[in-house]
Amino acid sequence: MRSIRLLVLTAFVGLSSLQTQAQVPFGKPRTATPGDIQQGIRRLNVLGSVLYIAAHPDDENTLFLTYLHNERNIRTAYLSLTRGDGGQNLIGAEQGEYIGVIRTQELLAARRIDGPEQLFSRAYDFGFSKSTDEAVKMWGRDQVLSDIVYLIRKFQPDVIVTRFPPDSRAGHGHHSASGYLAEEAFRLSNDPKAYPEQLKLVKPWQARRLFWNAFIPNQFQTNNRPNEAGTLLGIETGLYNPLLGKSYGELAAESRSQHKSQGFGVAANRGNKIDYLLLKEGDKPQADLLEGIDMSWNRVPNSERIQEQVYRLGNQFNPLQPAASIPALVALHREIRQLDTTQVYVKTKLAEVETIIQQCLGLVFEALPTDYAATPGGQIDVRLNAINRINFPVKLIKVRLPQAGRDTTMNLLMKPNEQLSFTFPAKLPASLAYSQPYWLEKPLQKGLFTVTDQRKIGLPENPPQLTAEFTIELDGLPFTYTRPWLYKYTDPVEGELYRSFEVRPDVTVNLTERVYAFADNVPKTVDVLVKANRPGVKGTINLDLPAGWRATPATIPFSLTDKQQEQRVTFTLIPQTAKAETGKLKAVATTDAGRFTTGIRTVSYPHIPPQTLFPAAEATVERLNVIVKAKNVGYIAGAGDDVPAALRQMGCTVSLLDEAELGKDLSRFDAIVVGIRAYNTEEYLKNVQSKLMEYVQKGGTMVVQYLTPGSAVLQSGLKVNQIGPFPFAIGRDRVAEEDATITVLNPNQFLLNKPNKITEEDFKGWVQERGIYFAQDYGQPYESLFSMNDTGEAPKLGSLIYAPYGKGHFIYTGIAFFRQLPNGVPGAYRLFANLISASSSNK
Numbered sequence: 001m002r003s004i005r006l007l008v009l010t011a012f013v014g015l016s017s018l019q020t021q022a023q024v025p026f027g028k029p030r031t032a033t034p035g036d037i038q039q040g041i042r043r044l045n046v047l048g049s050v051l052y053i054a055a056h057p058d059d060e061n062t063l064f065l066t067y068l069h070n071e072r073n074i075r076t077a078y079l080s081l082t083r084g085d086g087g088q089n090l091i092g093a094e095q096g097e098y099i100g101v102i103r104t105q106e107l108l109a110a111r112r113i114d115g116p117e118q119l120f121s122r123a124y125d126f127g128f129s130k131s132t133d134e135a136v137k138m139w140g141r142d143q144v145l146s147d148i149v150y151l152i153r154k155f156q157p158d159v160i161v162t163r164f165p166p167d168s169r170a171g172h173g174h175h176s177a178s179g180y181l182a183e184e185a186f187r188l189s190n191d192p193k194a195y196p197e198q199l200k201l202v203k204p205w206q207a208r209r210l211f212w213n214a215f216i217p218n219q220f221q222t223n224n225r226p227n228e229a230g231t232l233l234g235i236e237t238g239l240y241n242p243l244l245g246k247s248y249g250e251l252a253a254e255s256r257s258q259h260k261s262q263g264f265g266v267a268a269n270r271g272n273k274i275d276y277l278l279l280k281e282g283d284k285p286q287a288d289l290l291e292g293i294d295m296s297w298n299r300v301p302n303s304e305r306i307q308e309q310v311y312r313l314g315n316q317f318n319p320l321q322p323a324a325s326i327p328a329l330v331a332l333h334r335e336i337r338q339l340d341t342t343q344v345y346v347k348t349k350l351a352e353v354e355t356i357i358q359q360c361l362g363l364v365f366e367a368l369p370t371d372y373a374a375t376p377g378g379q380i381d382v383r384l385n386a387i388n389r390i391n392f393p394v395k396l397i398k399v400r401l402p403q404a405g406r407d408t409t410m411n412l413l414m415k416p417n418e419q420l421s422f423t424f425p426a427k428l429p430a431s432l433a434y435s436q437p438y439w440l441e442k443p444l445q446k447g448l449f450t451v452t453d454q455r456k457i458g459l460p461e462n463p464p465q466l467t468a469e470f471t472i473e474l475d476g477l478p479f480t481y482t483r484p485w486l487y488k489y490t491d492p493v494e495g496e497l498y499r500s501f502e503v504r505p506d507v508t509v510n511l512t513e514r515v516y517a518f519a520d521n522v523p524k525t526v527d528v529l530v531k532a533n534r535p536g537v538k539g540t541i542n543l544d545l546p547a548g549w550r551a552t553p554a555t556i557p558f559s560l561t562d563k564q565q566e567q568r569v570t571f572t573l574i575p576q577t578a579k580a581e582t583g584k585l586k587a588v589a590t591t592d593a594g595r596f597t598t599g600i601r602t603v604s605y606p607h608i609p610p611q612t613l614f615p616a617a618e619a620t621v622e623r624l625n626v627i628v629k630a631k632n633v634g635y636i637a638g639a640g641d642d643v644p645a646a647l648r649q650m651g652c653t654v655s656l657l658d659e660a661e662l663g664k665d666l667s668r669f670d671a672i673v674v675g676i677r678a679y680n681t682e683e684y685l686k687n688v689q690s691k692l693m694e695y696v697q698k699g700g701t702m703v704v705q706y707l708t709p710g711s712a713v714l715q716s717g718l719k720v721n722q723i724g725p726f727p728f729a730i731g732r733d734r735v736a737e738e739d740a741t742i743t744v745l746n747p748n749q750f751l752l753n754k755p756n757k758i759t760e761e762d763f764k765g766w767v768q769e770r771g772i773y774f775a776q777d778y779g780q781p782y783e784s785l786f787s788m789n790d791t792g793e794a795p796k797l798g799s800l801i802y803a804p805y806g807k808g809h810f811i812y813t814g815i816a817f818f819r820q821l822p823n824g825v826p827g828a829y830r831l832f833a834n835l836i837s838a839s840s841s842n843k
Helices: 002-009 034-043 062-070 097-114 134-138 141-154 173-188 196-200 248-256 304-316 321-338 344-361 643-649 685-697 826-836
Strands: 049-054 075-080 117-120 157-164 208-212 234-235 274-282 362-368 379-387 395-401 406-413 421-426 469-474 477-484 488-491 495-500 506-513 517-518 524-531 537-544 549-552 555-560 565-573 585-593 594-596 602-607 608-613 619-625 632-636 654-656 671-674 701-705 742-744 786-788 798-806 808-813
Touching: 002 134, 034 304, 034 344, 034 406, 049 062, 062 075, 062 248, 062 274, 075 097, 097 117, 097 602, 134 141, 134 274, 134 517, 141 173, 141 196, 141 608, 157 173, 173 208, 173 274, 196 469, 208 632, 248 654, 274 742, 321 344, 321 477, 344 477, 362 469, 379 395, 379 469, 395 421, 406 421, 495 608, 495 826, 506 537, 506 585, 506 594, 517 524, 517 643, 524 537, 524 555, 524 585, 537 565, 537 798, 555 565, 643 654, 643 826, 671 826, 685 701, 685 798, 685 808, 701 826
Parallel strands: 049 075, 049 157, 075 117, 157 208, 517 619, 632 654, 632 671, 671 701, 701 808
Antiparallel strands: 208 274, 234 274, 362 379, 379 421, 395 406, 395 469, 469 477, 488 495, 506 524, 524 565, 537 555, 537 585, 549 565, 585 594, 585 619, 602 608, 742 786, 798 808
């Protein structure tokens, strides 16, 4: 459905598509080419669909999706069960729901290139899982299965394709769970007794067949599954499309390279490529996945005339005079709208015809507010632009701002290439919700996002709350094009760009730290950044505290005259007793309009549109029984983490070190900590590695956090040949269970006794995982401190290895401190304090 792809890509394409109405343009608008229009016309006579299912962003086979959408012209969608929230981040420090937001947008960027639609379930990516059972249990089997059933019923695919099998060959519990749940949903989706509450919105649906799309053909061939041998379909997907001027391998590479946070940039594939499918359910085809499925207008009653109209339209289309096809397109639209418009194919094809009409005329419709954000009940000017860039008679008969109550009837002839522009003052409804991603509006329930509106399940992002409608008349037939409000601005480097319009609270309050950890009774300062999102906001700020804590002063007044103005206020936080409770510190702004308890955080990278979230304005406050002897710590930042903030909470002075700083005297540091994946990402480290080893030899402590060994996919091998003073390698061992038993191998090891005695209690309350990418192939003088394993697996060493070197100490650890410390896990603080205090503890 090429025209739906163009809905997403251009600044002047409508939002009448079934699924893409929330997918607004990003970046520079892309004008439809004659090849795009011809692709869209070809698609009008194809009424089939395929749903592709996997677990995460970047799991999808972009080549196969590109082929289905652009060669076979069938409606295609990728259902990613999760948003990748538990994945790594190679471009910044975001974790959890924030990396999930980034990876959601990367998937949408990929779909803007390869064309299919994007869907999601409510499942939360809680990190690496080693079994289907664990993943399904964590998500909630019935809840995620109901999401898949609902989306099958809504999308109505003829064929379902999974990326992974429902067993250990998938290599990840989420992967195998996606295959298992897809097979279950295939069997249940046509049963009206399964999830009957959905039938208010959708009808039972049975896909014809279900396939597994393997990575390589021998992935199917296993000794214990002889029934899988010889049942493959091979499909040539590496074709060249002259209308697009690219092969599907080239498009797929561009698409996959949008997964930048995962380091998945790939080279284009030009030439033959076979994709393999194994039939898992349904009737067996001989040569093609869609074999025997009627893909024509015969699927829609009373549509006999339409197929011939489309053939004639395609044969007569003139790329030099696209507007010459407008009468035929209008006639086609008139014919289709006489059919049952509740039928999914009819709705889809009407939207496609409307898009092609717009492309043939070069129509541009924009709704441009004068700012990118406002508050509920606020007022803002909105400029409505309309332009017809082809010499064809088009009348603009109405413009409307439905949510703002503005409705203007007119009868203006849109002269060729002459922009019509209207500016309206718009008052925003007081009932508008803040622009929080819908899946983050309510607290996460273990492994599942809380979404109570069934209609939102599957949507990649929020439907626009504020829109404009432009109604035109062509050959006596009205067409209404709906646009979201978009803020348009000019970047001095990138040029014209767009971002979504945001609805914000009157005032937001951001705490500068996620954790306030007290190792003693010394007071700490708590800074709160107050931000006005409308002019003239004033009130007071106070801190809600757990029992046993006191903040002074009790309240602080603020007054912000201008929109976007900020004010920093500072409290002193004091533990009143030795038993001050661990809990949540909450910042509260009180104004005449009420209490405001949300912060604001905008995630912004060049390859995705800015994403603004409104997290709760809270932080963890706790007493730590921790002693730290390292006072001056140097930190080499890697791919991004929040460990430096945790070190400061322990009372350390932290200096961020780049290549220039590492060239200076390092003896002033009690310890140097290397951030996650720094040796994967920072080229300059090979220039200073000998200096770092000299620092250790002379008595310093160096702690290297986890690295990845690199792969043909990630292309992120190590930047130095030897990380430590003695050889060792980075393996792929990991322990995914955050409560896995840890065995201390040498209880007398000083790192486990000085300055804090590490006990079993210190490994309670951990989050997501114990550790990843353990060390391997090490010998003396390295010593492994722990043994640990997931349920049913052999014990694993290498999570933390230590070696003395000269007068100093070298440590490599795959333990997930980068997750534990920002989440305020006390035992992780105590253990990390021992590591950085190694030199000081032995003086």
